Amino acid sequence: AQKITQTQPGMFVQEKEAVTLDCTYDTSDQSYGLFWYKQPSSGEMIFLIYQGSYDEQNATEGRYSLNFQKARKSANLVISASQLGDSAMYFCAMRESNTGNQFYFGTGTSLTVIP
């Protein structure tokens, strides 16, 4: 079974609008972390935001927030006030303690911001 599932291969959003990128995960571990990365067309991987399994509040970093629903095992990334520079691939990843703190990545979502 896939550890991380991203069901949206491609998404479009109007500039200045908010967008939600979906991520569901599969783990039996109680202690795990969820990460989102951005990969622009230039290719580098940029860490955006982290959510711990024991965190009671949703993580926020500037225009990025993580909608963490533990019971549903979802960790959706919300980007508010989209900008043209947000056009990129976005990857969700999980790190769990019972597999030696290994990382598992989803297949990514391509986001295009329309002017």
Place this chain on the structure above:
Amino acid sequence: NAGVTQTPKFRILKIGQSMTLQCAQDMNHNYMYWYRQDPGMGLKLIYYSVGAGITDKGEVPNGYNVSRSTTEDFPLRLELAAPSQTSVYFCASSYQVLNQPQHFGDGTRLSIL
């Protein structure tokens, strides 16, 4: 503020040639990783290391070898290059702590012709 440094950035190999992709990090991370990313796809783990002298296979290790003689360096060797190994290769490192992200290098774009 170097972070994770990968060399070379680009390389073209002929089928059957060998080469080593270099990766170095200066953050004293004990965990290091090698991924490949095929066009339009996600990351696939090739090998990883949890410390000097310790390496382990990931999802797609065939055709590759690694070594970890120091904390800083984690080279990836391709033996007998094949067209299927045409990809972008990323090296990453992290602390072993659960809440710490991976830091990635800029990648090596490798073509096998």
